[in-house]
Amino acid sequence: xxxxxxxxxxxxxxxxxVHLPCNHSTISGTDYIHWYRQxxxxxxxxxxxxxxxxxxxxxxxxAIAEDRKSSTLILHRATLRDAAVYYxxxxxxxxxxxxxxxxxxxxxx
Amino acid sequence: xxxxxxxPSWVICKSGTSVKIECRSLDFQATTMFxxxxxxxxxxxxxxxxxxGSKATYEQGVEKDKFLINHASLTLSTLTVTSAxxxxxxxxxxxxxxxxxxxxxxxxxxxxxxxxxx
Numbered sequence: 001x002x003x004x005x006x007x008x009x010x011x012x013x014x015x016x017x018v019h020l021p022c023n024h025s026t027i028s029g030t031d032y033i034h035w036y037r038q039x040x041x042x043x044x045x046x047x048x049x050x051x052x053x054x055x056x057x058x059x060x061x062x063a064i065a066e067d068r069k070s071s072t073l074i075l076h077r078a079t080l081r082d083a084a085v086y087y088x089x090x091x092x093x094x095x096x097x098x099x100x101x102x103x104x105x106x107x108x109x
Numbered sequence: 110x111x112x113x114x115x116x117p118s119w120v121i122c123k124s125g126t127s128v129k130i131e132c133r134s135l136d137f138q139a140t141t142m143f144x145x146x147x148x149x150x151x152x153x154x155x156x157x158x159x160x161x162g163s164k165a166t167y168e169q170g171v172e173k174d175k176f177l178i179n180h181a182s183l184t185l186s187t188l189t190v191t192s193a194x195x196x197x198x199x200x201x202x203x204x205x206x207x208x209x210x211x212x213x214x215x216x217x218x219x220x221x222x223x224x225x226x227x
Binding site for chain 2: 034036038041042043044045046087095096097098099100101102108
């Protein structure tokens with residue numbers, strides 16, 4: 001399974017936008033890019049996913065580079081409840097999700 | 110939306126005993142479920158893929174005789190930690206996806222089970 005690279009941690013101020021980067025230079029043509037987040041002592045929660053085009057949903061936006069070797073998760077207005085570990089994952093061929101270390105996002109009031 | 114439910118949320122057991130964790134998909138059928146383990150301050154590690162009606166597929170380094178997986182129905186998979194030891198203490202999480210187009214669907218995760226072996 002292709003791997004992703006994310007910063008270990010990021011900080012944001014409340015109500016400001018947050019851009020979480022992810023590099024996936026070995027992505028294959030059929031790999032979807034998935035983002036999940038995990039709050040302490042909880043199971044991961046789906047955020048967004050995409051293949052080639054940018055995607056928007058009620059939680060976030062996903063900007064995918066034209067060469068698909070990187071992507072950025074955008075939280076338009078961070079809230080304290082968005083403080084979590086964010087995982088960028090390339091969809092496995094077996095349907096499984098292989099988690100990397102993720103980015104720990106801290107949100108300051 | 111779809112929900113995956115795990116039970117129990119936490120369990121404390123004595124060393125040498127066995128513990129069963131249930132994972133249910135509440136409003137969709139899941140032919141495949143996934144079991145993860147997460148140690149403190151670490152990421153999720155995939156343990157095994159549970160397949161309805163057939164044997165589970167275990168990741169390298171995961172003992173199949175110690176972590177028994179049963180997927181007897183399309184909505185229930187169980188993980189039994191046999192002869193548990195303190196080093197098995199961890200956060201166990203299951204996951205499932207709606208059937209069909211599995212690469213392009215969101216995965217739903219249970220709330221996790223905190224196992225403490227004393």
